[in-house]
Amino acid sequence: MPGIIGLGVAGNFAGHLEQAGEASDFKDLKIADATAPKGVFPFYVPGQGEHFLHVMPVSSETLALGLVEEKHQIEPEVALLCDIAYDDGKVSALTPRFAMAHNDCSIRREGARKISEKKNWGANTKGTSAQRIAIDQFSGGLLDKYRLASFLLRDGELHDYGDDSALTSYSYYGDKLVGWLIEKMNQQQDEGPLEDIPRWLEVAGQPGRALISIGATRYTEYGETTFLEHGDVIAVVLYDGSVHDDASVRGFADGSRESAVDGLSLLRQRVV
Template structure:
């Protein structure tokens, strides 16, 4: 995971940014250490869950997502949270992404309020805990809890909460070396119409972001 570059994969094709909210949580285990009891939300960051859509011979989803050190991205800044319950800060956060190709900037995903996730708030947290404890190695999925045990029971984790919908341009254009991506989380009350073009352009130039925006700018190399 990096905050400035994506190492373009040497295998496969049809690479896409998956703009997501990253949720940093404390992990609370049962006394017996045989399961995760609950997760405690701490921070929200911009996350690039970059993926290879076409990879011959792959069986697991992780093979299309984790091809090396620079296959993911996470913002340096984040919003502090202590909950993602209904009515908390997350209900005022929205996610959007852009691609800069050459000198032209394209909106890559549609503005996506977090509250519109198909599963969110406390229901999502409950589902994540259940998945950690019960998911098995079958099909494209892999066990999760056994990996936590092998890692000596880490006390925190980052969780990517899922990508939104691509714009027509985003759906039709796969990434190339030299492209730049910008994944952004912003507070809707500060930007009810979303960030304007000048602000987006300034974030591609690495100018300081306003306090109500969390940007992640990366270049595909």
């Protein structure tokens, strides 16, 4: 991803942070809108520098676990590939061009000071589908019909991992999310688990594009309590709910159904 910074949105789906055991990390932050996401975090920063975020973590095929004693969990999300425009060193416009199924895989790491410390532990530690959905407009456009589902295939059995959710059920979505992102990219400072995003943009050389994961859905009971193991297969399915039914979605996830179809962005990763 040369010239592309990787950013994520924390707390953009009601209840996810509580399920992930991370809500207390944000208890001291002052947030005017209680429904707003908690902040933005970096997961990849291109360019040179002595920091762990310069390792490109995204793969569309494999997910590499870190230390065996740590718990790794799928975070099913939508990622937006966006163009960034600047004016006098500030982000002046952010234009989403494509949407993809994304796995913002996280380590449930006690004592981590920053969100990013749980997000990038080397190559192949994130997932983004190679199937892109071209965005006509982010508010009131074709994505309004899309849904996000996620599964774990273990020992030949397919398990629902995250709640099947409409994209419009994100707390911040469309133009509202874009405006909030621009504000955070220009103003977010180092506070609690959050980081100085303007500084990271500067370190990256003011990149012209960003891959932004916009928040994880809620987990099913299985997803909340089940962590990744070698040999698992992860499936995150971004699909047009007016075209594909539940049986089709499950077929995409377990690999039994042809996935080179319209209205679909499928991410399948084998855990290694």
